[in-house]
Amino acid sequence: MTNPITIAAIFLGPLAVILILFLAARAERRRGGAGVEPGFFQRNGAPVAIFLLVAVGFWALFLIVCPQLYMIDYSFHPRLPQVKRGGPDDVYTLENYRYFLFGSTRDESHWNTTHLHAFWITIFVSVLITIANFAICYPLAYFMAQVARPRVVLRLMLLLVIPYWVNEILRAFAFRVMMGTGGVINGLLIGAGLIREPIDFLGLDVALYSGLTYAYVLIMMFPLYNAIESLDRNQIEAARDLGAPWWHIHLFVVIPYAKPGIASGATLVFKASTPPAMKAPRQKRTVSSRTPNASAIFELVQPASVSSTARARSASPRSCEAERAKTAARCASLAVTGDFPTMTPTHESAAIANPNLHPLVNPSETA
Numbered sequence: 001m002t003n004p005i006t007i008a009a010i011f012l013g014p015l016a017v018i019l020i021l022f023l024a025a026r027a028e029r030r031r032g033g034a035g036v037e038p039g040f041f042q043r044n045g046a047p048v049a050i051f052l053l054v055a056v057g058f059w060a061l062f063l064i065v066c067p068q069l070y071m072i073d074y075s076f077h078p079r080l081p082q083v084k085r086g087g088p089d090d091v092y093t094l095e096n097y098r099y100f101l102f103g104s105t106r107d108e109s110h111w112n113t114t115h116l117h118a119f120w121i122t123i124f125v126s127v128l129i130t131i132a133n134f135a136i137c138y139p140l141a142y143f144m145a146q147v148a149r150p151r152v153v154l155r156l157m158l159l160l161v162i163p164y165w166v167n168e169i170l171r172a173f174a175f176r177v178m179m180g181t182g183g184v185i186n187g188l189l190i191g192a193g194l195i196r197e198p199i200d201f202l203g204l205d206v207a208l209y210s211g212l213t214y215a216y217v218l219i220m221m222f223p224l225y226n227a228i229e230s231l232d233r234n235q236i237e238a239a240r241d242l243g244a245p246w247w248h249i250h251l252f253v254v255i256p257y258a259k260p261g262i263a264s265g266a267t268l269v270f271k272a273s274t275p276p277a278m279k280a281p282r283q284k285r286t287v288s289s290r291t292p293n294a295s296a297i298f299e300l301v302q303p304a305s306v307s308s309t310a311r312a313r314s315a316s317p318r319s320c321e322a323e324r325a326k327t328a329a330r331c332a333s334l335a336v337t338g339d340f341p342t343m344t345p346t347h348e349s350a351a352i353a354n355p356n357l358h359p360l361v362n363p364s365e366t367a
Contacts, residue, residue, distance in 0.1 A: 010069045014061055122274060125209060129273045130266050132213045133220040137265070141224035142254065146233060160218060172211055179207040212273050219272060220265035227261025228254060 029039065041049045076092045077085075084090065095105045100119075103112035144153045163171070178184045179201035186198040201207045231254065239249045255262070 006073055010066055010073065013069070014065045018057070126270050126274045129209060129212050129216070130220075130269045133216055133269050134224075134262065134266065136213070137217060137220040137224050141221060141228055142250075145225050145228040146231065146236065160221060164218065168215070171215070175207050175211040175214070176202065179210070208276075212276055216269045216272055219268045223261040223265040223268075224258060225261075227258040231257050 044052065075096050076094070077090055078093050078095060080087075080090055098105050098108070099112070100115055101112055102108045102110065103115070140156070144156055148156065180186070181198040181200060181202075183201075185201065186195075189195045190198065235253055235257075236249060239253050244252075
């Protein structure tokens with residue numbers, strides 16, 4: 001994209017909007033008279049205020065607004081090689097949106113159900129994650145901001161922040177282990193007698209959505225806490241003295257006051273959860289005792305794999321490759337015949353802990 005008009009619109013458009021809003025706010029302050037509270041520069045001082053404006057403005061414009069505007073402009077251009085961009089063929093067009101809606105740039109008789117389904121599923125899942133984060137964070141934010149003592153607030157803050165010191169990949173793997181067919185959740189449900197067979201939380205994407213909800217808790221938590229903390233407790237006490245029930249207080253006193261924090265947290269969570277939640281529709285999986293899984297393959301090939309591992313130190317590289325080839329051939333034959341034993345949590349845990357002991361074969365790919 002080398003059109004100077006487009007470049008100017010992308011970079012100067014947000015600056016013009018900011019300037020208009022700044023002038024509107026300044027005019028409103030002048031109309032307010034002497035009763036208006038001190039402004040941003042008076043409260044923070046000129047050096048700090050200038051630094052905050054420059055830092056936040058740079059982050060918002062060049063890392064959020066401008067890339068998004070560039071992507072919008074890019075979506076109206078045809079898909080061309082790099083050498084042809086900016087040339088006579090690089091014109092504005094609606095072919096990309098036509099293909100997204102109909103799956104073709106020529107035939108518009110059928111909807112592109114694959115892309116449309118993926119799009120709406122992504123939006124729906126992001127909305128659910130945002131609502132779940134708000135439902136989890138609002139009670140805790142209210143307790144910390146209006147009820148708990150300072151020491152309790154400090155401890156709760158540490159409990160919220162410390163888990164995020166762990167690497168994100170390890171936290172995601174923890175959800176995979178907990179919600180696996182031989183994980184803690186299935187073990188508790190089976191032990192309590194609520195279910196007879198383990199639930200495939202991974203195949204149903206329950207683990208994915210739970211992990212995304214957990215990953216963005218702090219993004220929703222801190223804006224809510226900052227908004228509710230500034231609420232005058234006398235308003236809540238006055239509502240209680242007038243006989244308002246607790247749900248009435250939250251619905252008509254606390255939540256309306258915390259609208260800026262709710263809007264900020266919801267926007268950040270929705271924006272952050274949309275790319276990870278994006279998924280294409282896929283065929284439904286049928287879970288049965290004959291479905292190949294890590295534990296079944298591990299159970300059948302464990303002796304050969306372990307023995308080959310034990311002889312790895314003394315064997316030559318050629319013999320090791322031969323053992324691996326035999327193990328892979330045995331797994332492939334099992335995947336084709338479908339003669340798999342019943343899955344056990346013990347074998348699944350061993351298979352997860354030792355992923356290099358067996359190759360996994362997907363029977364749908366071999367078929």
